[in-house]
Amino acid sequence: MDNLLIIGKIGSVHGILGWNKIFSYTEKKKEILKYQPWYIKQNNTWTKHFLECKKVYNTKIIVKLKNINDRNTAKILTNSMIAIQKKQLPKLTEYEYYWHHIVQCKVFNKKNIYIGLVIKIIRTKKNDILVIQKPSIKNQEILIPFIEKIFIKKININMQTILLNI
The missing domain is CATH 2.30.30.240 (PRC-barrel domain)
Known part of the structure; x- marks a missing residue:
């Protein structure tokens, strides 16, 4: 999907209620939380996901995605890429670029x-x-x-x- 831009990766599970750690590729790590929806790649297929909850602890970001309610389901997402549509990015001035x-x-x-x-x-x-x-x-x-x-x-x-x- 040419209109998608990878902005992060899902890390290991956090707890038993379906939370995952997130590795952000955005310049300011917390900015990844501003973009919705996320597209997550599993088995060469991108699926749309929305955040249900998010928490930031110092340098760690953890999220709970909607309909991911247990550790086993969250574990399946580990190492999956996170993307957004390019049109979700803020508009740039004439001499700026991504x-x-x-x-x-x-x-x-x-x-x-x-x-x-x-x-x-x-x-x-x-x-x-x-x-x-x-x-x-x-x-x-x-x-x-x-x-x-x-x-x-x-x-x-x-x-x-x-x-x-x-």
């Missing part, structure tokens, strides 16, 4: 020579890192710090291109 806009962008150096394709973004404490797949050699990747004006000169989401400052 990570899913950057993945699959073509990357060029400042001499306009094609470097490769962004295949993923790695989050670190200091800055994000673009993982670029080189076109000529399989399984060879280039890592570029995602620091605008230093390494990243220009991003054109409409053209799906990134121009590097190197």
